[in-house]
Amino acid sequence: MSVWLPSAPCTPGACVEQARAAAAVPRAVLRLTAVVALLLAGVLLSPFGARIPADWVRRWSRTVVRAIGVQVRVTGAAPPDGGVLLVANHISWLDIPLLAAVRPARMLAKDEIRRWPVAGRLAARGGALFIERDRLRALPATVARVAGALRDGAAVAAFPEGSTWCGRAQGHFRRAVFQAALDAGVPVQPVRLSYRTAQGRAATAAAFVGDDTLFASLWRVATARGLVAEVEVRPLIPAAGHPDRRSLARAAEPGTPAEPTWTHTALVA
Numbered sequence: 001m002s003v004w005l006p007s008a009p010c011t012p013g014a015c016v017e018q019a020r021a022a023a024a025v026p027r028a029v030l031r032l033t034a035v036v037a038l039l040l041a042g043v044l045l046s047p048f049g050a051r052i053p054a055d056w057v058r059r060w061s062r063t064v065v066r067a068i069g070v071q072v073r074v075t076g077a078a079p080p081d082g083g084v085l086l087v088a089n090h091i092s093w094l095d096i097p098l099l100a101a102v103r104p105a106r107m108l109a110k111d112e113i114r115r116w117p118v119a120g121r122l123a124a125r126g127g128a129l130f131i132e133r134d135r136l137r138a139l140p141a142t143v144a145r146v147a148g149a150l151r152d153g154a155a156v157a158a159f160p161e162g163s164t165w166c167g168r169a170q171g172h173f174r175r176a177v178f179q180a181a182l183d184a185g186v187p188v189q190p191v192r193l194s195y196r197t198a199q200g201r202a203a204t205a206a207a208f209v210g211d212d213t214l215f216a217s218l219w220r221v222a223t224a225r226g227l228v229a230e231v232e233v234r235p236l237i238p239a240a241g242h243p244d245r246r247s248l249a250r251a252a253e254p255g256t257p258a259e260p261t262w263t264h265t266a267l268v269a
Helices: 025-051 054-067 095-102 111-115 119-125 136-151 176-184 214-223 245-252
Strands: 071-075 084-088 106-110 129-131 155-158 188-196 228-233 266-268
Touching (some): 025 054, 084 095, 084 136, 084 176, 095 188, 106 136, 136 176, 176 245
Parallel strands (some): 084 155, 084 188, 106 129, 106 155
Antiparallel strands (some): 071 266
């Protein structure tokens, strides 16, 4: 891996705590089976592409998260139709269906995801824009592809930190993808993602960091009890109001996590 790539200091041993209350093994197996079945159904339906109503995609995405035992709380207004760049902090593989539950979009994803079982094929058929992160020279072409998709009226989702963090710590947004929004003249939709226990404490069980394996992360989430994913859709940022990508990236950064105020949130089943 190239030395210029962003990386987080978070590791499973140092940052990720096991859930104090674990679900029984049979229940965890059922959860994983349900998730695999939903992903396979997504692969089978993906050739229909744009003919699938966006609301169905949102419901399917929420169902994937709920199937593994994680509740979802969403606040904020839905993103507009048309070209928009969705950006969010990155903690877990769960972030991908959570963003799709906000607005179905073409995902900007690292090339390694192509090799993930089931999910890799689903991402490819869903129009993911894959990036070779270890080839700096490929970056301008990737930005141009993203800008082209935005000009065509597509929503594109990205995790500009460039790496997953545990949720208690976070990285700064890398600027390159924001150039695509400026070039296309479309707004940026920031989304803040966080994971908490049912009692409202910050939880790291969902984090997928460092040398964690996908199966280990899946099993940790499936055996956890009371995990809640909070999705905060923040105010839209017009790209035209910022002189350059540095300013736009800084405006979109999520900032310090706020303490939960669930009196104004809705539980999404």
